Amino acid sequence: MRSNRLELLPAVDVRDGQAVRLVHGESGSETSYGDPMEAALAWQRAGAEWLHLVDLDAAFGTGDNREQIAEVARAMDLRVELSGGIRDDASLSAALATGCARVNLGTAALETPEWVAKVIAEHGDLIAVGLDVRGTTLRGRGWTRDGGDLYETLARLDSEGCARYVVTDIAKDGTLQGPNLELLRNVCAATEKPVVASGGVSSLDDLRALATLVPEGVEGAIVGKALYAKAFTLEEALEAVSV
Numbered sequence: 001m002r003s004n005r006l007e008l009l010p011a012v013d014v015r016d017g018q019a020v021r022l023v024h025g026e027s028g029s030e031t032s033y034g035d036p037m038e039a040a041l042a043w044q045r046a047g048a049e050w051l052h053l054v055d056l057d058a059a060f061g062t063g064d065n066r067e068q069i070a071e072v073a074r075a076m077d078l079r080v081e082l083s084g085g086i087r088d089d090a091s092l093s094a095a096l097a098t099g100c101a102r103v104n105l106g107t108a109a110l111e112t113p114e115w116v117a118k119v120i121a122e123h124g125d126l127i128a129v130g131l132d133v134r135g136t137t138l139r140g141r142g143w144t145r146d147g148g149d150l151y152e153t154l155a156r157l158d159s160e161g162c163a164r165y166v167v168t169d170i171a172k173d174g175t176l177q178g179p180n181l182e183l184l185r186n187v188c189a190a191t192e193k194p195v196v197a198s199g200g201v202s203s204l205d206d207l208r209a210l211a212t213l214v215p216e217g218v219e220g221a222i223v224g225k226a227l228y229a230k231a232f233t234l235e236e237a238l239e240a241v242s243v
């Protein structure tokens with residue numbers, strides 16, 4: 001049964017060994033926030049139940065931070081969602097070996113759908129698919145390439161038994177302009193599966209607005225920039241969505 005409380009997933013996006021936030025996911029727009037382990041431990045101490053941990057270099061194809069990410073994931077007592085550059089058996093095995101609670105596949109769902117169908121069948125709830133969109137066009141390879149229509153891909157993944165979707169409006173990501181509630185409503189109307197909202201959260205009111213979508217299927221919200229910019233604390237965020 002679905003919970004009626006919005007789950008919060010503070011984000012640690014790693015580029016070149018540093019916790020960063022990008023604007024619109026664009027390489028080169030980084031603001032650095034220091035050591036990823038320290039950021040992750042800070043969210044854990046503040047009461048986080050989940051951590052959204054992203055290897056941006058792996059997503060962009062500019063290397064990877066695999067060892068460091070695995071170290072962070074292993075140091076956590078909370079549940080970790082791993083994202084960025086998980087596209088084949090080797091990267092999926094490495095991700096799952098960290099003991100993470102789930103992995104988020106993006107590019108692979110657009111470029112190697114047969115492989116994604118296979119790993120969904122093998123790993124069930126451990127696999128989520130990131131639907132990263134501009135308008136209703138999906139973007140892959142670190143959000144740099146078009147990858148098809150959102151709703152056609154969603155229907156295909158649903159038919160393959162995908163357990164969950166992480167939905168990002170790239171136009172909102174890292175901008176502190178508020179989440180795209182209309183997009184989230186539309187995606188929830190198109191699937192029975194839970195949706196994790198990502199990108200744009202700027203205030204406690206944004207989180208309260210996302211919490212009103214829980215009955216429609218929004219299960220959680222990823223929060224990055226707003227926490228690093230100290231728009232509110234994680235403790236305040238958890239309090240705002242507690243019911």
Ligand SMILES: O=C(O)c1ccccc1NCC(=O)[C@H](O)[C@H](O)COP(=O)(O)O
Nearest residue numbers: 011025059142173174198199200224225
């Ligand atoms: O998740 C990815 O694979 C990814 C790839 C390329 C660019 C960005 C990527 N993720 C960004 C995030 O997951 C952000 O942490 C998240 O959307 C939070 O956004 P915000 O609250 O607006 O800072």
